[in-house]
Amino acid sequence: PYLVPVVILIVGPATWVEKFPEARGTRQSPVDIVTSRASSGGSAPPLVWRYSVNHPRSVVNPGYCWRVDENGYDSELRGGPLGSDVYKLQQWHCHWGSVNGEGSEHTVDGRAFSGELHLVHWNTSKYNSFTEAAGQPDGLAVLGVLLMVGSKHDELDKVVRLLPYIQHKGDKVTFSEPLNPANLLPKRIAYWTYPGSLTTPPCTESVTWILFKEPVQVSAEQVRLNLCYYVNGKNV
Numbered sequence: 001p002y003l004v005p006v007v008i009l010i011v012g013p014a015t016w017v018e019k020f021p022e023a024r025g026t027r028q029s030p031v032d033i034v035t036s037r038a039s040s041g042g043s044a045p046p047l048v049w050r051y052s053v054n055h056p057r058s059v060v061n062p063g064y065c066w067r068v069d070e071n072g073y074d075s076e077l078r079g080g081p082l083g084s085d086v087y088k089l090q091q092w093h094c095h096w097g098s099v100n101g102e103g104s105e106h107t108v109d110g111r112a113f114s115g116e117l118h119l120v121h122w123n124t125s126k127y128n129s130f131t132e133a134a135g136q137p138d139g140l141a142v143l144g145v146l147l148m149v150g151s152k153h154d155e156l157d158k159v160v161r162l163l164p165y166i167q168h169k170g171d172k173v174t175f176s177e178p179l180n181p182a183n184l185l186p187k188r189i190a191y192w193t194y195p196g197s198l199t200t201p202p203c204t205e206s207v208t209w210i211l212f213k214e215p216v217q218v219s220a221e222q223v224r225l226n227l228c229y230y231v232n233g234k235n236v
């Protein structure tokens with residue numbers, strides 16, 4: 001019998017460990033949140049945040065989904081699991097799936113959501129730059145917001161309506177319409193938190209994850225707009 005050449009093509013997360021040893025770590029994200037195993041918050045102080053609203057922001061196509069850069073404008077996230085350090089919003093971005101209902105990074109009791117918004121903050125009490133903080137175990141704090149299909153999200157629409165103008169990787173558009181990132185968060189601010197990592201290479205274990213329990217609703221059209229523009233950063 002002739003020998004059939006067997007080529008095993010390993011792509012995606014399975015190959016990340018080769019290039020990014022951190023991906024082999026013990027606090028890798030995302031995870032499935034097993035709600036029955038979550039301990040109660042105990043006496044953690046309240047999580048508080050304040051964001052700048054009226055400043056120019058840029059929406060970028062980084063090659064996956066989209067990212068909004070805060071361009072260093074003032075903001076603060078403190079309290080909750082963050083000890084006495086003050087964190088600042090660097091950027092926020094989203095993760096969408098290619099099939100509705102399967103886009104989130106985290107799952108809750110095995111259930112995936114249509115998408116997940118990440119507001120990425122860095123520890124300004126201890127570090128001098130985002131890049132420096134991104135390499136430290138207490139360097140980053142990411143607020144995670146689960147997205148489900150429902151009514152249209154007006155604040156998020158300020159970004160979604162710009163997507164047709166950044167269809168290719170590297171495209172960027174700047175807008176000055178007032179936008180309050182706090183309006184992207186759910187009404188109820190109960191959350192799960194755990195020490196984790198970047199969910200994309202270099203998978204550095206530098207993220208304190210804070211995932212809100214209450215999903216936020218976005219319209220089916222908003223999901224479609226995200227899906228049709230961002231499947232692996234290529235416009236489709």
Ligand SMILES: O=C(O)Cc1ccc(OCc2ccccc2)cc1
Pocket residue numbers: 118120130131134140142197198199200202207
């Ligand atoms: O939100 C996430 O998925 C985690 C995450 C957080 C921050 C992040 O920043 C990318 C980055 C990391 C290190 C240096 C420069 C840029 C990339 C991913």
Ligand SMILES: [Zn+2]
Pocket residue numbers: 093094095118199
């Ligand atoms: Zn993310």
